[in-house]
Amino acid sequence: xxxxxxxxxxxxSGVGALRALRASREALAVSELRFVRMGFGAGAVDxxxxxxxxxxxxxxxxxxxxxxxxxxxxxxxxxxxxxxTEDSERPLDGTPVIDVDRGGKITWxxxxxxxxxxxxxxxxxxDVVAHVRRLEEALIRTCAEFGLETTRVEGRSxxxxxxxxxxxxxxxxxxxxxxxxxxxxDQFDPRLNGPEYAPSNAGQRREDRKIAQIxxxxxxxxxxxxxSFNVNPDNRWFDKIIPCGIRDAGVASLAGELDRDVTIxxxxxxxxxxxRDVLENAELKPREIERTPAA
Numbered sequence: 001x002x003x004x005x006x007x008x009x010x011x012x013s014g015v016g017a018l019r020a021l022r023a024s025r026e027a028l029a030v031s032e033l034r035f036v037r038m039g040f041g042a043g044a045v046d047x048x049x050x051x052x053x054x055x056x057x058x059x060x061x062x063x064x065x066x067x068x069x070x071x072x073x074x075x076x077x078x079x080x081x082x083x084x085t086e087d088s089e090r091p092l093d094g095t096p097v098i099d100v101d102r103g104g105k106i107t108w109x110x111x112x113x114x115x116x117x118x119x120x121x122x123x124x125x126x127d128v129v130a131h132v133r134r135l136e137e138a139l140i141r142t143c144a145e146f147g148l149e150t151t152r153v154e155g156r157s158x159x160x161x162x163x164x165x166x167x168x169x170x171x172x173x174x175x176x177x178x179x180x181x182x183x184x185x186d187q188f189d190p191r192l193n194g195p196e197y198a199p200s201n202a203g204q205r206r207e208d209r210k211i212a213q214i215x216x217x218x219x220x221x222x223x224x225x226x227x228s229f230n231v232n233p234d235n236r237w238f239d240k241i242i243p244c245g246i247r248d249a250g251v252a253s254l255a256g257e258l259d260r261d262v263t264i265x266x267x268x269x270x271x272x273x274x275x276r277d278v279l280e281n282a283e284l285k286p287r288e289i290e291r292t293p294a295a
Contacts, residue, residue: 033120033276034066038073040264044111045073047080047098054224057119062220064121070226070275071117074264077110077237082215089242092191102225104157104215105245112233112253114264114271117226120279124221127287132157132214134282135227138274139212142229145270148257150211158244159212159229161203161252169206182248190247191239199243200235202250209252213244231255231267 038053039045050073060066079097081090082104089106090097097106109115122131136152139159143150153160163169181188182197190197202209212229232255243251255262 075109091240163207198239199250
């Protein structure tokens with residue numbers, strides 16, 4: 001059968017169809033970023049539904065049938081665990097956890113959290129670190145627009161609100177910070193030591209606290225998964241787990257840090273704008289491979 005393609009009101013056949021198809025795919029490869037708002041609030045999207053949609057869009061992006069796409073949504077409450085999650089970091093009470101194929105460790109998604117899944121074709125070999133840094137940059141700019149200074153922490157992905165130096169942090173429960181078990185015990189488990197040590201209370205302890213989590217996967221040169229940005233969630237959901245496997249820090253939210261109401265509706269267009277600016281204007285390069293000199 002002779003292939004046919006209809007484009008811009010014209011029908012092409014044979015070699016012409018193949019050339020037109022190739023041209024349309026090349027146009028998709030360089031077209032502007034597409035945002036899809038899947039559902040928020042009462043329309044929050046079940047995690048499995050969103051995961052299936054990610055895979056569908058991923059396959060279409062690999063085939064150049066759609067442009068780079070960012071899925072934006074909220075999830076109903078759910079714990080998801082990346083490939084490096086340890087059993088000791090999961091909920092102690094047996095709360096169900098969905099194991100996923102992204103990097104990173106365990107986290108929580110739920111109401112008040114803006115979740116973004118950028119599905120983007122990148123030059124191979126993919127520079128994963130550069131992709132993560134771009135997502136961090138967009139969220140750092142978003143926080144700044146709302147008046148909150150955030151940053152990166154070396155060796156830890158995501159976006160952070162920095163705490164006070166250890167010596168300047170307030171004492172907890174009448175104990176000097178010199179006796180804080182996290183300073184001497186790498187396996188300290190805040191879930192067993194009362195709410196004052198819970199990840200959700202990191203701001204009161206003036207510790208470093210993560211406001212946006214990032215975990216991605218790259219398959220066939222196309223990214224999946226992405227970020228979760230704590231806008232105004234109930235951060236006590238994080239107290240059941242060791243968030244991202246980090247025992248000596250906690251979690252934050254935009255509303256909590258600003259001490260005022262902030263909604264997903266307010267944040268969504270700001271985050272979209274900064275994601276578009278960072279991802280569309282980035283100079284995409286393949287990862288540099290170190291070559292061992294010949295003997």
